[in-house]
């Protein structure tokens with residue numbers, strides 16, 4: 001049984017084990033992961049599915065000289081356990097603790113950092129090409145899931161790698177799941193490869209038969225060749241990948257260590273790019289996760305026996321969004337919803353059940369999601385693209401070129417804006433205001449509460465132009481109840497409180513911290529005014545200028561990077577109106593990547609909670 005006190009494992013230990021020992025280790029590792037993740041949270045089901053695959057990879061390849069690149073990287077826990085990091089798992093995804101993704105500064109075995117999907121083949125190809133230029137001699141392996149294979153980047157890389165002749169191995173970990181059930185025609189194609197063993201048997205028999213046809217004369221020889229070629233398309237499993245220029249091996253049972261090692265050893269001898277199709281079961285070894293791999297994809301703390309999640313269960317912004325969209329869609333048949341493989345996370349699952357014909361899961365393809373929505377919009381539909389802030393980074397040009405230049409009524413419902421917490425720097429949604437604010441035609445809103453999100457969603461569908469609504473992960477901040485009397489009006493800010501000494505102008509969720517700071521300072525005799533901007537673009541210039549003129553000190557606060565964010569917009573406004581007699585401070589995230597950690601830790605670190613705001617204001621007074 002593995003525990004945090006067990007001997008630290010390294011790949012050499014794995015390479016010295018026979019298949020029986022590896023099988024037993026696989027069992028222990030599964031138990032370790034289930035117990036550990038139940039206490040820390042993390043990506044459970046994906047890791048349980050790749051235990052044997054990871055052991056086989058480290059047995060056959062000589063890491064770290066040979067390079068393994070994990071796509072997304074959420075399935076790298078076993079790789080971490082057997083590369084000397086088992087003892088750090090009690091701090092998995094915590095502030096200053098072990099990352100849930102590969103990190104180059106954590107280990108020499110982590111050769112490329114990931115977090116976002118579909119990058120592994122590109123990175124592996126780059127590493128292979130550098131190796132070839134340097135005349136080095138090592139193997140490069142990309143491990144990509146069937147979900148990640150729905151991303152366009154993966155195909156750009158297959159296209160390039162397939163024609164490159166370079167030695168490179170792609171392991172396709174096919175468990176038929178993205179976070180939810182995998183979608184699209186490639187997924188159906190892979191299912192066919194998995195489920196039709198007759199396919200390969202028939203192909204083998206036929207090839208044998210064709211070989212036996214005696215070649216009598218040129219014409220017959222040519223005809224036989226042509227027949228072979230056309231039959232190949234029907235009969236060769238993995239023909240799609242073969243046509244891309246890869247040698248296809250598989251499908252192989254990804255839970256049989258012996259078979260995995262065999263096929264990996266075989267692949268090492270093949271020149272040029274190779275794709276090995278490995279079939280695994282997501283959640284393998286934990287019955288509850290095998291049954292509901294979607295539910296156990298990414299988890300908080302849970303009870304191992306019952307599978308019950310033990311965290312808080314207040315209504316989240318995502319749930320409110322999904323609920324409100326259903327109501328709006330009931331009244332307007334032109335409303336359609338689009339997700340890039342995140343129906344559950346974005347709160348669209350119920351929508352998909354209520355309106356199956358008006359719901360589109362396009363796979364892990366954010367760029368396509370946005371342009372496809374633009375196509376829906378030019379045809380009179382009202383598309384709402386629900387997407388995490390961090391993943392929308394992929395679709396910058398699609399927003400600009402396909403939506404905003406044509407001024408199309410596409411609503412971007414940007415979930416997980418601001419701090420997401422445990423996933424860390426690859427996933428923090430702290431750039432959206434900066435990468436959207438400068439695009440002409442777009443309206444940007446940020447609700448201070450789940451109630452305001454409902455109103456903003458309803459308004460966004462009436463504005464007939466591109467709209468982004470950015471809202472955070474999780475629930476309303478506990479303990480702060482707003483007096484929600486000021487109804488949302490288009491392009492109008494909300495004056496929550498007037499004061500004399502300091503004005504805070506807040507954006508979205510940060511209004512809650514500002515609200516508490518304003519009241520706490522009031523109790524100490526400092527009279528603070530508070531405006532909830534509601535509209536980041538266009539700013540409600542009249543209200544803002546009318547209020548700002550009454551104060552000497554102005555503080556802006558946002559859960560975005562300071563550079564190019566909401567506060568920058570206020571500075572631009574003041575500069576355009578030649579207002580230079582104010583003391584101003586823009587609060588937000590500094591020019592660095594925000595690490596992993598829970599909300600309170602991070603808001604405290606960056607002085608963005610009410611305590612931090614009070615500290616800033618006292619320093620300014």
Ligand SMILES: Cc1ncc(C[n+]2csc(CCOP(=O)(O)OP(=O)(O)O)c2C)c(N)n1
Pocket residue numbers: 046049072074075115116117144145146147148149173175177178179282340341342364366391394
């Ligand atoms: C660009 C991007 N969009 C969305 C996600 C969210 N995401 C993380 S894992 C995942 C599913 C990946 O499926 P697959 O590659 O098959 O791995 P599995 O979990 O099935 O092992 C998704 C959609 C992401 N990481 N990156």
Ligand SMILES: CC(=O)[C@@H](O)[C@H](O)COP(=O)(O)O
Pocket residue numbers: 072074115179297298345416420423473
């Ligand atoms: C690995 C990945 O990108 C997702 O699984 C992500 O961790 C989901 O985040 P939420 O838990 O916020 O839905």
Ligand SMILES: [Mg+2]
Pocket residue numbers: 145146147148173174175176177178
């Ligand atoms: Mg998968």
